Amino acid sequence: MTGEAARQLWPSARPPAAPEHLVWHLSTVSELPQVRAEVRAHLAGPRLADLRDRLVLALDEMASNALRHGGGDVSASVRPVAGRWLVEVCDGAPGTPPTPAVGRDPSEGGLGLYLIAELAVDHGWYVSAGAKHVWAVLAP
DSSP, X not given: OOHHHHHHHSOBOOOOOOOOOEEEEESSGGGHHHHHHHHHHHTOSGGGHHHHHHXXXXXXXXXXXHHHHSOSOEXXXXXXXXXXXXXXXXESOTTSOOOOOOSOOGGGOOOHHHHHHHHOXXXXXEEETTEEXXXXXXXX
C-alpha cells in the first residue's frame, strides 16, 4: 500500500452527532487498563460481548496512538449514536493526520489503524479548536 492509499483509508470527515457519554482525559498509556475496565463494566451483558470487545480494542488502539504520537492533552469518548457506538479520541497534534503504516513488517506493529478501519462501519478524522479528532463508528 502506498502512502497516498493509506491516507485515503482514514478520510478527513466529521463523525455523526452524538451526546456525551463515557469520557476520559488521559495523560499516559498506564491509564488505559482502567478505561478498558470502565467500558467493559458499562457494556456488561452477554449479548454485548462481541461489540464490547471491538469497542475496547478500537478505543485502546486510538488512545494509545494519541498518547504516543499526539502531543499530549488526550481525551477519549465512547458514545451511542443511532443504534451504533462512536469512539472518538482527540489529541494535541492537529497537523499530523492519522497515518497507517506503509511498507512495514507486521511484526513491527503499526497496523492498528487498518484494524480499526476493518472493525468500523465508518471512520475518519478532523481538526477543531486546535485538536485532532480521530473517530470510528462500530455496529453491534
